[in-house]
Amino acid sequence: MRYAILLLDAPYTSQASHSALRFTRALLARGHDVEGVFFYHDGVHNAARLAAPPQDEPHLVDAWAELAREHGVPLQVCIAAALRRGLLDEQEAARHGKEGASVAPPFELTGLGQLVDLGLRCDRLITFGP
């Protein structure tokens, strides 16, 4: 089946990211297609390139990126939610006159229309909230 994941909270604030990652890995292991993970609300913090958790804790940002590399899962970050929370890729940083970037590929900034599209196109959308 074609699944989409909606993730609404930050990685080191609630368990939502852990749950979403575990669920997504299990979906892939079972042979399902994961057509996208959409990050909205505080979920956009999962794309924080500079996250430096203690070494004895899972590095969730890296774990998502690995999922994208190994399984081609698109990681779509709501651009409006990201910008106000300080998550900018190079292009947006330049547009806003800021130096440096806090989001890097494979995370991509995109519009909310992608969420609606994913939700209506896929067979299942599973939300993980705070």
Add this chain to the structure above:
Amino acid sequence: MRYAILLLDAPYTSQASHSALRFTRALLARGHDVEGVFFYHDGVHNAARLAAPPQDEPHLVDAWAELAREHGVPLQVCIAAALRRGLLDEQEAARHGKEGASVAPPFELTGLGQLVDLGLRCDRLITFGP
């Protein structure tokens, strides 16, 4: 009187930052000393240098920085809470082998001991949570 502020949530997620900023400004206008604003839990996101809110919304990160410049209020960010959430200054970025920084002065990364010290030293500590 000597006040300290503890802020526990991110600027564009809940009203906590708005409330804390409004309260702190009113304290200063009334002649109180504000010996520190301590940012903990998701409050560390108030220090996000790259925050780019829409132009018709208040820019809270800049507002805190202005408070520090004009009134000398120390802006103390819990370093442990910040690092796992992707908020690093130049020094911490270098230490973790990352390029770029997401926190800049007048915000300073510091230890939790500062919170305990502020809370026990000041006449009043007011907490703003999510």
Add this chain to the structure above:
Amino acid sequence: MLLHTLNRPPTSQVLAQALAGMGPDDKLLLIEDGVIGALPAHRERFGRVAGRLYALQEDLESRGLLSLRDEAVRVVDVGGFISMTETSERTVSWY
């Protein structure tokens, strides 16, 4: 005498926690989403702090609740909030 603030709506279990932490002379100030508790329909939930219940004017106003509030709830603006922190020994925030 302590000041307690509550920023959660009255249906939240945080209200019960705040009430548990309050002494017989303490005051409770509703702020942010907590000001929904100033509606007359919620009066009973705050029975234990009758006469000691306050709500922040700016937060009532921005939500369209100023004219709908229970008249037994006292209204203070941010200056009044600061005065309450001055005259209370300390402030405990429930969120």
Add this chain to the structure above:
Amino acid sequence: MLLHTLNRPPTSQVLAQALAGMGPDDKLLLIEDGVIGALPAHRERFGRVAGRLYALQEDLESRGLLSLRDEAVRVVDVGGFISMTETSERTVSWY
């Protein structure tokens, strides 16, 4: 038949919202802090979904709740969670 997930403890008003959204054949899966609802002391709160109440094994285990749970609550692991999303028309998350 829909699957509903709840990740808040049973004292949260989100439980009432989830129950309002549930049809007579829908199932409720407790995950994360929601698994506290699997304690026998909370059985009554879930009376409306008796026989249709599930809890996630991994989240029970990590909290030391697996052996304390009400035996009427069915336990599924993450694979079972996925099966439930497959066999339900859709999944609605309450948080």
Add this chain to the structure above:
Amino acid sequence: MQDTASPAELMVILRHAPHGSSWLKEGLDVALVAAAFDRRVTLLFMGEGITALLEGQQAGPLGQKGTAPTLAMLEMYDIDNLLVEQRGMDELGLTSDQLMLPVRGVGDAEISRLVASHVLVLNF
């Protein structure tokens, strides 16, 4: 005016009060985007989310707009299926004439039927 016989698509459930958090705004944004893409959208206000509909709302303490201006635009987006949880209305002690938009109160049974009949249901 859309054809009311076409299958309902997106249901957005708004459970949070204005100003206190960004949930309400971010939920409304999803509804508006979906409507802009010509999707049929149903909005259900539950619990404290109902207070978003109160008359007389103003900007927040530092000038934040709140959500009342967005709600006033819903009709322009052809979002006219506005429902409120009747129990939430009762708990708040509110009546529909105190609200800024025409809404219809719904009970638990209808809420669960609505949840079952939409292609996608998102909670905010």
Add this chain to the structure above:
Amino acid sequence: MQDTASPAELMVILRHAPHGSSWLKEGLDVALVAAAFDRRVTLLFMGEGITALLEGQQAGPLGQKGTAPTLAMLEMYDIDNLLVEQRGMDELGLTSDQLMLPVRGVGDAEISRLVASHVLVLNF
């Protein structure tokens, strides 16, 4: 062993369950830091925070440690004033012999007295 006659300083109230959020961990961190600076610390577990004390906790789904190992270190930090809200215990249907540390149950009246007698009270 500290002098119990000295004025109580920091009271940390823990109201959140382990694993589900970082509140419990971050509240405990404040308590440990204060204790490391030789401050007298009282811990009160309220509501779901009480479940932090359950026996048999394990690492989370992706290997997160949880808070049980931290709680096991409290004694080393001379944090031995561990209180649980009696009403919370009753609501959870738990008894103190199911908990990993020795605690004392307290009712509302004592909770409010404790809140009033500490120099600093922080909720987590």
